[in-house]
Amino acid sequence: MDTRRRILDVARELFAARSYAGTSIADITGRLGMSKAALYYHFSSKAEILSALVAEPLAAYERLADSHLPPAELLAAVVDTTAGYLDVVDAIGSDPSARAVIRDLSRQRGADEINATIVAALAGPAPSEPRRVRAHAAYAVAKHGTLSLTAGGKLATHDRAEILAAAMRALDA
Amino acid sequence: MDTRRRILDVARELFAARSYAGTSIADITGRLGMSKAALYYHFSSKAEILSALVAEPLAAYERLADSHLPPAELLAAVVDTTAGYLDVVDAIGSDPSARAVIRDLSRQRGADEINATIVAALAGPAPSEPRRVRAHAAYAVAKHGTLSLTAGGKLATHDRAEILAAAMRALDA
DNA sequence: GTCTATAAGACGATAGAC
DNA sequence: GTCTATCGTCTTATAGAC
Numbered sequence: 096m097d098t099r100r101r102i103l104d105v106a107r108e109l110f111a112a113r114s115y116a117g118t119s120i121a122d123i124t125g126r127l128g129m130s131k132a133a134l135y136y137h138f139s140s141k142a143e144i145l146s147a148l149v150a151e152p153l154a155a156y157e158r159l160a161d162s163h164l165p166p167a168e169l170l171a172a173v174v175d176t177t178a179g180y181l182d183v184v185d186a187i188g189s190d191p192s193a194r195a196v197i198r199d200l201s202r203q204r205g206a207d208e209i210n211a212t213i214v215a216a217l218a219g220p221a222p223s224e225p226r227r228v229r230a231h232a233a234y235a236v237a238k239h240g241t242l243s244l245t246a247g248g249k250l251a252t253h254d255r256a257e258i259l260a261a262a263m264r265a266l267d268a
Numbered sequence: 269m270d271t272r273r274r275i276l277d278v279a280r281e282l283f284a285a286r287s288y289a290g291t292s293i294a295d296i297t298g299r300l301g302m303s304k305a306a307l308y309y310h311f312s313s314k315a316e317i318l319s320a321l322v323a324e325p326l327a328a329y330e331r332l333a334d335s336h337l338p339p340a341e342l343l344a345a346v347v348d349t350t351a352g353y354l355d356v357v358d359a360i361g362s363d364p365s366a367r368a369v370i371r372d373l374s375r376q377r378g379a380d381e382i383n384a385t386i387v388a389a390l391a392g393p394a395p396s397e398p399r400r401v402r403a404h405a406a407y408a409v410a411k412h413g414t415l416s417l418t419a420g421g422k423l424a425t426h427d428r429a430e431i432l433a434a435a436m437r438a439l440d441a
Numbered sequence: 442g443t444c445t446a447t448a449a450g451a452c453g454a455t456a457g458a459c
Numbered sequence: 460g461t462c463t464a465t466c467g468t469c470t471t472a473t474a475g476a477c
Contacts (some may be wrong), residue, residue, distance in 0.1 A: 097442080110364070116290030117289035117365035119470065133443045135472065191283070193291035210416070225430045232413040232434035238436075240408035243383070244401060257398045261405035264437040265413075271443065271460080306461045308454065 099128060099137045106144050111186035114195035115145055142196050149187055149197060152180035157204065160212035166233075169216055170262045173237040179251040185242060210234070217266060225268065233266035272310045279317050284359035286348060288318055288366035313371050322360055325353035330377065333385035339406075342389055343435045344408040351423040358415060372387060383407070390439060399440065406439035 105126050109118040120141060124134050138144050155176050164172060177184055187193045188206065198205045204212075218230035240258050241250065278299050282291040293314060297307050311317050328349050337345060348359055360366045361379065371378045377385075391403035413431050414423065 112364060113368055114287050114289050114363060116287050117368070120472085121470080126315035129442095129469085130444055131475080132445080137444060139472095141471070189364070190287060191285060192287035192365070193362055195286055195290070214416070226428070228417060228427050228430040229434050230411045232431055232438070235408045235411075235416065236405045236438055237414035238408075239412040242403040243387070243408065244404040250428040253397070254401050257401040258405055260441070261402050261438040264441075265405070265409055265434040268433070268437075293454085294452080302460095303462055304453085305455080305463080309460060312454095314453065 098129075102134060102137055103144065103148055107148055107182055107186045110145070110148075110190065110193065111182070113197060114190045115187070117192070126193060128262055129166070143198065145193055148183055149193075152176070152183050153197070153206070153209075156182065156206070156209050156213075160209045160216070161203075163216070166217050166219070166264060166266060168181055169213065170237045171259055172268070173213065173234065173264070174250075174255060174259055177238050177241045178245060178255070181242070181245060181250075185246075197215075204209050227255075229266050229268065233262045236262035236265050275307060275310055275317065276321055276381060280321055280355055280359045283321075283363065284355070285368065287361070287363045288369060290365070315333070315373065318360070318366055318369055319373055321356055322366075325349070325356050326370070326375075326379070326382075328353065329379070329382050329386075333377075333382045333389070336389070339390050339392070339439060340436060342386065343410045343439070344432055345421075346386065346407065347414050347428060347432055347435070350411050350414045351418060351428070354415070354418060354423075358419075402439050402441065406435045409435035409438050 102123065105123050106118070109122055109126070112120075120131050120134060123144075124131050127134075138147070139202060158171050159169065159176060162169065162172070187197075194206055202223075213228050214234050217233055218227050222230065236258060240261065244250070244258060275296065278296050279291070282295055282299070285291075292305050293307060296317075297304050300307075311320070332342065332345050332349060335342065335345070360370075367379055375405070387403050387407050390406055391400050395403065406409075409431060413434065417427060417431060
Protein backbone atom coordinates (compact mmCIF):
# COMPACT_ATOMS: atom_id res chain seq x y z
CA MET A 96 0.00 0.00 0.00
CA ASP A 97 3.06 2.23 0.26
CA THR A 98 3.79 1.57 -3.41
CA ARG A 99 0.59 3.39 -4.30
CA ARG A 100 1.82 6.53 -2.55
CA ARG A 101 5.22 6.37 -4.23
CA ILE A 102 3.52 6.16 -7.63
CA LEU A 103 1.35 9.18 -6.82
CA ASP A 104 4.34 11.20 -5.63
CA VAL A 105 6.32 10.58 -8.79
CA ALA A 106 3.26 11.15 -10.99
CA ARG A 107 2.55 14.50 -9.37
CA GLU A 108 6.12 15.60 -9.91
CA LEU A 109 6.21 14.55 -13.55
CA PHE A 110 2.75 15.95 -14.35
CA ALA A 111 3.99 19.30 -13.02
CA ALA A 112 7.11 19.22 -15.15
CA ARG A 113 5.71 17.85 -18.43
CA SER A 114 1.91 17.93 -18.07
CA TYR A 115 -0.42 14.97 -17.80
CA ALA A 116 -0.49 14.24 -21.55
CA GLY A 117 3.26 14.73 -21.78
CA THR A 118 3.99 12.11 -19.15
CA SER A 119 3.89 8.41 -20.07
CA ILE A 120 3.34 5.45 -17.79
CA ALA A 121 6.84 4.36 -18.74
CA ASP A 122 8.19 7.71 -17.50
CA ILE A 123 6.65 7.09 -14.09
CA THR A 124 7.67 3.46 -13.72
CA GLY A 125 11.10 4.20 -15.12
CA ARG A 126 11.82 6.62 -12.32
CA LEU A 127 10.48 4.15 -9.75
CA GLY A 128 12.44 1.24 -11.20
CA MET A 129 9.40 -0.94 -11.69
CA SER A 130 7.59 -2.37 -14.70
CA LYS A 131 4.53 -0.83 -16.30
CA ALA A 132 2.52 -3.92 -15.46
CA ALA A 133 3.34 -3.46 -11.79
CA LEU A 134 1.85 0.02 -11.87
CA TYR A 135 -1.31 -1.32 -13.46
CA TYR A 136 -1.72 -3.60 -10.47
CA HIS A 137 -2.22 -0.47 -8.33
CA PHE A 138 -4.11 1.71 -10.82
CA SER A 139 -6.45 0.55 -13.56
CA SER A 140 -5.66 3.45 -15.90
CA LYS A 141 -3.61 6.59 -16.31
CA ALA A 142 -6.69 8.73 -15.69
CA GLU A 143 -7.24 7.00 -12.35
CA ILE A 144 -3.82 8.17 -11.17
CA LEU A 145 -4.82 11.73 -11.96
CA SER A 146 -8.17 11.25 -10.29
CA ALA A 147 -6.59 9.98 -7.07
CA LEU A 148 -4.28 12.98 -7.13
CA VAL A 149 -6.91 15.70 -7.49
CA ALA A 150 -9.97 14.29 -5.72
CA GLU A 151 -9.22 15.78 -2.31
CA PRO A 152 -8.13 19.33 -3.30
CA LEU A 153 -10.92 19.59 -5.86
CA ALA A 154 -13.50 18.70 -3.22
CA ALA A 155 -11.96 21.28 -0.89
CA TYR A 156 -12.32 24.07 -3.45
CA GLU A 157 -15.86 22.92 -4.15
CA ARG A 158 -16.77 23.20 -0.46
CA LEU A 159 -15.34 26.72 -0.48
CA ALA A 160 -17.51 27.67 -3.42
CA ASP A 161 -20.60 26.50 -1.55
CA SER A 162 -19.59 27.85 1.87
CA HIS A 163 -21.34 31.25 1.72
CA LEU A 164 -18.49 32.68 3.78
CA PRO A 165 -18.10 36.48 3.87
CA PRO A 166 -15.25 37.84 1.67
CA ALA A 167 -12.54 38.11 4.34
CA GLU A 168 -13.03 34.55 5.58
CA LEU A 169 -13.43 33.25 2.04
CA LEU A 170 -10.14 34.78 0.92
CA ALA A 171 -8.40 33.32 3.96
CA ALA A 172 -9.83 29.91 3.14
CA VAL A 173 -8.66 30.20 -0.48
CA VAL A 174 -5.14 31.05 0.68
CA ASP A 175 -5.10 28.13 3.12
CA THR A 176 -6.55 25.62 0.67
CA THR A 177 -4.11 26.68 -2.04
CA ALA A 178 -1.18 26.48 0.39
CA GLY A 179 -2.44 23.17 1.80
CA TYR A 180 -2.57 21.46 -1.57
CA LEU A 181 0.28 23.47 -3.01
CA ASP A 182 1.99 20.70 -4.93
CA VAL A 183 -1.18 19.39 -6.54
CA VAL A 184 -2.57 22.83 -7.45
CA ASP A 185 0.79 23.66 -8.95
CA ALA A 186 1.07 20.39 -10.82
CA ILE A 187 -2.43 20.04 -12.19
CA GLY A 188 -4.35 23.27 -11.68
CA SER A 189 -2.67 24.84 -14.67
CA ASP A 190 -2.44 21.87 -17.02
CA PRO A 191 -5.05 21.92 -19.81
CA SER A 192 -4.66 18.22 -20.58
CA ALA A 193 -5.28 17.31 -16.94
CA ARG A 194 -8.24 19.68 -16.71
CA ALA A 195 -9.80 18.13 -19.79
CA VAL A 196 -9.49 14.63 -18.33
CA ILE A 197 -10.92 15.75 -14.99
CA ARG A 198 -13.87 17.34 -16.78
CA ASP A 199 -14.61 14.04 -18.53
CA LEU A 200 -14.35 12.15 -15.26
CA SER A 201 -18.14 12.40 -14.86
CA ARG A 202 -17.84 15.43 -12.62
CA GLN A 203 -20.63 18.00 -12.57
CA ARG A 204 -18.60 21.16 -12.03
CA GLY A 205 -15.18 21.71 -13.55
CA ALA A 206 -12.40 23.79 -12.00
CA ASP A 207 -13.33 26.83 -14.09
CA GLU A 208 -16.87 26.84 -12.78
CA ILE A 209 -15.70 26.50 -9.19
CA ASN A 210 -13.36 29.47 -9.64
CA ALA A 211 -16.16 31.55 -11.13
CA THR A 212 -18.44 30.73 -8.18
CA ILE A 213 -15.82 31.85 -5.67
CA VAL A 214 -15.19 35.10 -7.57
CA ALA A 215 -18.94 35.76 -7.64
CA ALA A 216 -19.13 35.19 -3.89
CA LEU A 217 -16.31 37.69 -3.38
CA ALA A 218 -18.06 40.28 -5.55
CA GLY A 219 -21.32 39.92 -3.63
CA PRO A 220 -24.90 40.17 -4.95
CA ALA A 221 -25.53 42.46 -7.96
CA PRO A 222 -21.98 43.88 -7.97
CA SER A 223 -20.98 47.03 -9.81
CA GLU A 224 -18.46 46.58 -12.63
CA PRO A 225 -15.56 47.96 -10.54
CA ARG A 226 -16.51 45.63 -7.71
CA ARG A 227 -16.52 42.69 -10.12
CA VAL A 228 -13.05 43.62 -11.32
CA ARG A 229 -11.80 43.90 -7.75
CA ALA A 230 -13.17 40.44 -6.95
CA HIS A 231 -11.07 39.00 -9.78
CA ALA A 232 -8.05 40.90 -8.48
CA ALA A 233 -8.51 39.64 -4.92
CA TYR A 234 -8.93 36.05 -6.03
CA ALA A 235 -5.80 36.32 -8.17
CA VAL A 236 -3.82 37.38 -5.10
CA ALA A 237 -5.26 34.64 -2.89
CA LYS A 238 -4.66 31.87 -5.42
CA HIS A 239 -1.80 32.79 -7.77
CA GLY A 240 -0.07 35.11 -5.34
CA THR A 241 0.03 32.33 -2.77
CA LEU A 242 1.22 29.87 -5.42
CA SER A 243 4.11 31.92 -6.75
CA LEU A 244 5.08 33.12 -3.28
CA THR A 245 5.41 29.67 -1.76
CA ALA A 246 6.82 27.96 -4.85
CA GLY A 247 8.30 24.73 -3.55
CA GLY A 248 8.16 25.53 0.17
CA LYS A 249 5.64 26.21 2.90
CA LEU A 250 3.62 29.35 3.65
CA ALA A 251 5.00 31.10 6.75
CA THR A 252 2.51 32.63 9.20
CA HIS A 253 3.59 36.23 8.66
CA ASP A 254 3.59 35.75 4.87
CA ARG A 255 0.05 34.39 5.14
CA ALA A 256 -1.10 37.50 6.99
CA GLU A 257 0.61 39.76 4.48
CA ILE A 258 -0.83 38.13 1.36
CA LEU A 259 -4.27 38.08 2.93
CA ALA A 260 -4.04 41.81 3.69
CA ALA A 261 -2.96 42.46 0.10
CA ALA A 262 -5.95 40.49 -1.20
CA MET A 263 -8.28 42.52 1.01
CA ARG A 264 -6.81 45.80 -0.23
CA ALA A 265 -7.30 44.61 -3.81
CA LEU A 266 -10.94 43.85 -3.02
CA ASP A 267 -11.82 47.06 -1.17
CA ALA A 268 -11.17 50.33 -2.97
CA MET B 269 0.72 32.40 -46.80
CA ASP B 270 -2.76 32.60 -45.29
CA THR B 271 -2.69 28.87 -44.64
CA ARG B 272 0.10 29.40 -42.15
CA ARG B 273 -2.08 31.74 -40.11
CA ARG B 274 -5.03 29.34 -40.16
CA ILE B 275 -2.79 26.58 -38.83
CA LEU B 276 -1.53 28.82 -36.03
CA ASP B 277 -5.07 29.87 -35.09
CA VAL B 278 -6.29 26.29 -34.79
CA ALA B 279 -3.12 25.20 -32.98
CA ARG B 280 -3.48 27.96 -30.39
CA GLU B 281 -7.08 26.98 -29.74
CA LEU B 282 -6.31 23.28 -29.37
CA PHE B 283 -3.19 23.84 -27.26
CA ALA B 284 -5.37 25.86 -24.87
CA ALA B 285 -8.00 23.14 -24.64
CA ARG B 286 -5.79 20.03 -24.47
CA SER B 287 -2.22 21.29 -23.94
CA TYR B 288 0.66 21.08 -26.40
CA ALA B 289 1.48 17.45 -25.67
CA GLY B 290 -2.20 16.53 -25.68
CA THR B 291 -2.72 17.90 -29.19
CA SER B 292 -1.64 15.83 -32.20
CA ILE B 293 -0.77 17.07 -35.67
CA ALA B 294 -3.74 15.02 -36.87
CA ASP B 295 -6.00 16.96 -34.47
CA ILE B 296 -4.93 20.23 -36.07
CA THR B 297 -5.13 19.11 -39.70
CA GLY B 298 -8.37 17.25 -39.02
CA ARG B 299 -10.07 20.45 -37.96
CA LEU B 300 -8.64 22.30 -40.97
CA GLY B 301 -9.62 19.55 -43.40
CA MET B 302 -6.11 19.09 -44.71
CA SER B 303 -3.54 16.29 -44.62
CA LYS B 304 -0.67 16.08 -42.16
CA ALA B 305 1.82 16.31 -45.02
CA ALA B 306 0.30 19.63 -46.07
CA LEU B 307 0.94 21.05 -42.64
CA TYR B 308 4.55 19.92 -42.79
CA TYR B 309 4.98 22.01 -45.92
CA HIS B 310 4.36 25.11 -43.76
CA PHE B 311 6.10 24.00 -40.55
CA SER B 312 9.05 21.68 -40.24
CA SER B 313 8.04 20.30 -36.83
CA LYS B 314 5.40 20.48 -34.12
CA ALA B 315 7.77 22.48 -31.91
CA GLU B 316 8.12 25.08 -34.66
CA ILE B 317 4.37 25.74 -34.55
CA LEU B 318 4.65 26.40 -30.84
CA SER B 319 7.70 28.57 -31.37
CA ALA B 320 5.93 30.73 -33.96
CA LEU B 321 3.03 31.11 -31.54
CA VAL B 322 5.00 32.27 -28.51
CA ALA B 323 7.97 34.15 -29.97
CA GLU B 324 6.36 37.59 -29.97
CA PRO B 325 4.67 37.58 -26.54
CA LEU B 326 7.70 35.98 -24.92
CA ALA B 327 9.96 38.69 -26.29
CA ALA B 328 7.51 41.32 -25.02
CA TYR B 329 7.65 39.95 -21.45
CA GLU B 330 11.41 39.75 -21.71
CA ARG B 331 11.63 43.43 -22.66
CA LEU B 332 9.46 44.22 -19.64
CA ALA B 333 11.79 42.32 -17.35
CA ASP B 334 14.73 44.37 -18.63
CA SER B 335 12.92 47.72 -18.79
CA HIS B 336 13.86 49.09 -15.36
CA LEU B 337 10.49 50.82 -15.22
CA PRO B 338 9.24 52.04 -11.82
CA PRO B 339 6.53 49.80 -10.21
CA ALA B 340 3.45 51.72 -11.37
CA GLU B 341 4.53 51.81 -15.01
CA LEU B 342 5.78 48.23 -14.87
CA LEU B 343 2.44 46.96 -13.55
CA ALA B 344 0.61 48.87 -16.28
CA ALA B 345 2.90 47.33 -18.89
CA VAL B 346 2.27 43.83 -17.49
CA VAL B 347 -1.49 44.38 -17.68
CA ASP B 348 -1.25 45.65 -21.27
CA THR B 349 1.10 42.91 -22.45
CA THR B 350 -1.05 40.22 -20.86
CA ALA B 351 -4.21 41.69 -22.39
CA GLY B 352 -2.50 42.20 -25.75
CA TYR B 353 -1.42 38.59 -26.07
CA LEU B 354 -4.39 37.27 -24.14
CA ASP B 355 -5.10 34.19 -26.23
CA VAL B 356 -1.48 33.04 -26.37
CA VAL B 357 -0.78 33.65 -22.68
CA ASP B 358 -3.94 31.77 -21.85
CA ALA B 359 -3.18 28.92 -24.22
CA ILE B 360 0.48 28.34 -23.50
CA GLY B 361 1.49 30.27 -20.40
CA SER B 362 -0.08 27.66 -18.17
CA ASP B 363 0.86 24.49 -20.06
CA PRO B 364 3.81 22.59 -18.56
CA SER B 365 4.42 20.58 -21.74
CA ALA B 366 4.63 23.77 -23.80
CA ARG B 367 6.89 25.44 -21.26
CA ALA B 368 9.24 22.47 -21.32
CA VAL B 369 9.51 22.61 -25.11
CA ILE B 370 10.08 26.38 -25.07
CA ARG B 371 12.84 25.94 -22.52
CA ASP B 372 14.59 23.42 -24.78
CA LEU B 373 14.26 25.74 -27.77
CA SER B 374 17.77 27.03 -27.06
CA ARG B 375 16.41 30.03 -25.18
CA GLN B 376 18.50 31.59 -22.42
CA ARG B 377 15.74 32.61 -20.01
CA GLY B 378 12.55 30.59 -19.50
CA ALA B 379 9.16 32.03 -18.60
CA ASP B 380 9.68 31.31 -14.90
CA GLU B 381 12.87 33.33 -14.80
CA ILE B 382 11.25 36.25 -16.60
CA ASN B 383 8.40 36.25 -14.09
CA ALA B 384 10.86 36.21 -11.19
CA THR B 385 12.77 39.16 -12.66
CA ILE B 386 9.60 41.24 -12.96
CA VAL B 387 8.56 40.42 -9.38
CA ALA B 388 12.03 41.40 -8.18
CA ALA B 389 11.75 44.72 -10.04
CA LEU B 390 8.38 45.35 -8.36
CA ALA B 391 9.82 44.61 -4.93
CA GLY B 392 12.74 46.99 -5.44
CA PRO B 393 16.33 46.68 -4.16
CA ALA B 394 16.89 44.81 -0.87
CA PRO B 395 13.16 44.45 -0.11
CA SER B 396 11.78 43.57 3.31
CA GLU B 397 9.89 40.27 3.51
CA PRO B 398 6.46 41.98 3.57
CA ARG B 399 7.47 44.03 0.54
CA ARG B 400 8.51 40.86 -1.28
CA VAL B 401 5.15 39.27 -0.51
CA ARG B 402 3.32 42.35 -1.77
CA ALA B 403 5.30 42.27 -5.02
CA HIS B 404 4.05 38.71 -5.63
CA ALA B 405 0.51 39.85 -4.84
CA ALA B 406 0.68 42.82 -7.23
CA TYR B 407 2.09 40.72 -10.05
CA ALA B 408 -0.65 38.13 -9.51
CA VAL B 409 -3.27 40.84 -9.98
CA ALA B 410 -1.63 42.30 -13.07
CA LYS B 411 -1.18 38.95 -14.77
CA HIS B 412 -3.76 36.45 -13.53
CA GLY B 413 -6.34 39.04 -12.57
CA THR B 414 -6.20 40.45 -16.08
CA LEU B 415 -6.36 36.95 -17.53
CA SER B 416 -9.41 35.74 -15.63
CA LEU B 417 -11.15 39.10 -15.94
CA THR B 418 -10.93 39.27 -19.71
CA ALA B 419 -11.39 35.56 -20.36
CA GLY B 420 -12.26 35.37 -24.04
CA GLY B 421 -12.95 39.06 -24.62
CA LYS B 422 -11.09 42.36 -24.62
CA LEU B 423 -9.99 44.54 -21.71
CA ALA B 424 -12.19 47.64 -21.45
CA THR B 425 -10.55 50.96 -20.56
CA HIS B 426 -12.32 51.41 -17.22
CA ASP B 427 -11.60 47.77 -16.28
CA ARG B 428 -7.94 48.37 -17.08
CA ALA B 429 -7.82 51.36 -14.72
CA GLU B 430 -9.60 49.39 -12.00
CA ILE B 431 -7.33 46.32 -12.13
CA LEU B 432 -4.27 48.54 -12.20
CA ALA B 433 -5.46 50.40 -9.09
CA ALA B 434 -6.09 47.06 -7.35
CA ALA B 435 -2.56 45.92 -8.21
CA MET B 436 -1.11 49.14 -6.80
CA ARG B 437 -3.09 48.74 -3.57
CA ALA B 438 -1.79 45.19 -3.27
CA LEU B 439 1.76 46.47 -3.69
CA ASP B 440 1.60 49.42 -1.28
CA ALA B 441 0.51 48.68 2.29
C1' DG C 442 3.02 -7.91 -6.22
C1' DT C 443 6.13 -7.86 -9.73
C1' DC C 444 8.01 -9.57 -13.96
C1' DT C 445 8.59 -10.27 -19.50
C1' DA C 446 6.33 -10.07 -23.67
C1' DT C 447 3.10 -8.32 -26.69
C1' DA C 448 -1.20 -6.58 -28.58
C1' DA C 449 -3.36 -2.66 -31.02
C1' DG C 450 -3.17 1.62 -32.25
C1' DA C 451 -1.63 6.75 -32.14
C1' DC C 452 2.24 9.52 -32.79
C1' DG C 453 5.69 12.78 -35.43
C1' DA C 454 7.63 12.98 -39.63
C1' DT C 455 8.91 11.71 -44.64
C1' DA C 456 8.67 9.93 -49.73
C1' DG C 457 7.00 10.64 -53.91
C1' DA C 458 3.09 11.55 -57.08
C1' DC C 459 0.29 15.28 -58.89
C1' DG D 460 0.73 23.35 -52.19
C1' DT D 461 -1.68 19.38 -51.30
C1' DC D 462 -2.38 14.50 -51.58
C1' DT D 463 -1.94 9.09 -50.24
C1' DA D 464 0.86 5.86 -48.22
C1' DT D 465 4.08 4.55 -45.10
C1' DC D 466 8.21 4.32 -41.73
C1' DG D 467 9.77 3.73 -37.17
C1' DT D 468 8.74 4.70 -32.63
C1' DC D 469 6.05 5.45 -28.61
C1' DT D 470 1.69 4.80 -26.25
C1' DT D 471 -1.87 2.63 -23.05
C1' DA D 472 -3.11 -1.50 -21.49
C1' DT D 473 -3.29 -6.72 -20.99
C1' DA D 474 -1.81 -11.89 -20.71
C1' DG D 475 0.35 -15.09 -18.27
C1' DA D 476 4.43 -16.78 -15.60
C1' DC D 477 6.61 -16.50 -11.07
